Amino acid sequence: MANAHNSHAEGNHGSVKSYVIGFILSVILTAIPFGLVMFPSMPKDITIMIVVALAVIQVVVHLVYFLHMDRSAEQRSNVSTFLFTAMVIALLVGLSLWIMFSIHTSMMAK
Known part of the structure; x- marks a missing residue:
């Protein structure tokens, strides 16, 4: 055992x-x-x-x-967790940059 x-x-x-x-x-x-x-x-x-x-x-x-991390069945949950985390981080960073850029262009338009 x-x-x-x-x-x-x-x-x-x-x-x-x-x-x-x-x-x-x-x-x-x-x-x-x-x-x-x-x-x-x-x-x-x-x-x-x-x-x-x-x-x-x-x-x-x-x-x-x-x-x-590979494509094996044992690693499938780890890979999906990593991909979900990467997606959340990309969304947070990307949308934060988009908001800051929009605010910057709105403030500079005056």
Whole structure:
């Protein structure tokens, strides 16, 4: 009975190989934007888009390699909880920015 519990607990954790892959990808996805910002060679708009895209990719890398979120049945509730939380945060931030922008334009119209 103890072996069944231990094997189930070990199934949720990643291997050393997956942690190393996640770490290397995280370092690469951090070094590229750092280099783009420290040594500007592109227009600001393109640099910002690249940095944001690499940030989103890095979030996915952290979710997959460190938090072990995947499409398996065991992780379905965790993934749905994460997606709901991300949606609520996006709505709160997006709508707050929209309200502040609307107030700003209304106040500046005078």
